[in-house]
Amino acid sequence: MRFLSPQDAVTIEDQHSPRTVTKSETVWNGRIVDMIKDHVIVVEGQEPVVREYTRHPGAVAVIVLRGESGGEELLLERQYRHPVKAELWEIPAGLLDVPGEDPRIAAERELAEEADLVADRWDVLVDYFTSPGVSTEPLRIFLARELHDADEAFEREDEEATMEYAWVSLDDALTMVLDGRLHNPSAIIGVLAAHAARARGWAGMRATDAPWLR
Numbered sequence: 664m665r666f667l668s669p670q671d672a673v674t675i676e677d678q679h680s681p682r683t684v685t686k687s688e689t690v691w692n693g694r695i696v697d698m699i700k701d702h703v704i705v706v707e708g709q710e711p712v713v714r715e716y717t718r719h720p721g722a723v724a725v726i727v728l729r730g731e732s733g734g735e736e737l738l739l740e741r742q743y744r745h746p747v748k749a750e751l752w753e754i755p756a757g758l759l760d761v762p763g764e765d766p767r768i769a770a771e772r773e774l775a776e777e778a779d780l781v782a783d784r785w786d787v788l789v790d791y792f793t794s795p796g797v798s799t800e801p802l803r804i805f806l807a808r809e810l811h812d813a814d815e816a817f818e819r820e821d822e823e824a825t826m827e828y829a830w831v832s833l834d835d836a837l838t839m840v841l842d843g844r845l846h847n848p849s850a851i852i853g854v855l856a857a858h859a860a861r862a863r864g865w866a867g868m869r870a871t872d873a874p875w876l877r
Contacts, residue, residue, distance in 0.1 A: 677876055685711045695719070695758065696798075719793075719800035721877055723770040724756035724849035726788055726857045727780065727807045728833070735861065736830040737854065738778060743825065752829070752839075753847040754804075767871040770805045775813045777823065782807035787869035789856040790876065793848060801877030804853045806860070806868065833858055 667675070683704045690698040697718045702711040727738040739752045757773035759766060767785055774780050788806040792798070831839070836854045839845045845854070860868065 679876065690715070695760075715797075717798045717800070719798050721759040721799075721801045721803075722756055722793075723759060723766050723773065724754050724802060724804045724853060725770050725774050725807050726754055726804060726853040727774065727778065727782070727810065728857070729808075729810050729830070733861075735833045737833050737836045737857070738780075739829050739831060739836070739850065740777060741827040741829075742823065747846075749846070751847045752845055752850060754850050754853055756802075756849055765872075766803050766875070767805065770803075770807070774807060776817045777826070778828070779813045779816045780807075780810050781813050783809040783811070785871050786865075787871055787873050788860065789852055791848075791852060801875065802849060803875055803877075804849060804856065805871065806857065833861065 684701050685704065686702040688700050690700050698715065699718050700713065700715045703714055704711050728735045729738075730736045738754065740755065741750050741752050743750050755770075755773050755777040757769060757777075759769055761769065770785070771781070774782060784807070786806045788804045790801065790803050793800045793802055833854070836845075837858045840851050840854050845851055
């Protein structure tokens with residue numbers, strides 16, 4: 664076990680560090696994700712180990728806020744999620760399934776398509792990997808403010824056709840997270856990050872083209 668010294672601690676930051684893959688195969692292809700099986704040398708000098716994971720294009724999500732400073736309200740959407748057989752309260756989100764598309768453009772599209780809203784102010788709130796042990800999926804959560812209605816309402820299909828919406832205060836949303844009433848990871852992470860960022864007066868917010876480990 665190796666610990667960093669106090670002098671090294673200030674440099675703690677996730678970074679790309681690829682390992683040698685001696686063999687890779689696609690086990691199956693899906694509509695959104697593929698299953699990959701790699702033989703990878705995790706530790707130099709040792710035999711390769713097998714790691715299976717899903718290859719995912721990535722996604723974006725949006726914390727949507729309205730209201731005066733200190734009294735902000737957050738938009739939540741209730742959507743049925745079949746794998747967990749539950750209706751979850753979430754934030755607007757969507758896949759990065761258009762090759763080369765700017766993530767902010769994707770976020771703007773999802774906000775318009777899911778909530779019929781447009782935002783004039785955008786910032787990066789937080790980035791994360793949804794489940795880095797078993798998936799490549801990176802997810803960037805944007806903060807959208809200064810809202811107004813989209814020029815047109817979008818026709819929603821499948822699970823999105825039954826969506827319900829609610830505006831809740833950011834403080835109440837934090838309580839929902841801590842009480843175990845919300846389970847969608849983007850909603851949980853977004854709420855916690857937004858509440859913390861507001862406590863800092865929104866200082867240090869990143870631009871929408873900020874570097875992203877993905």
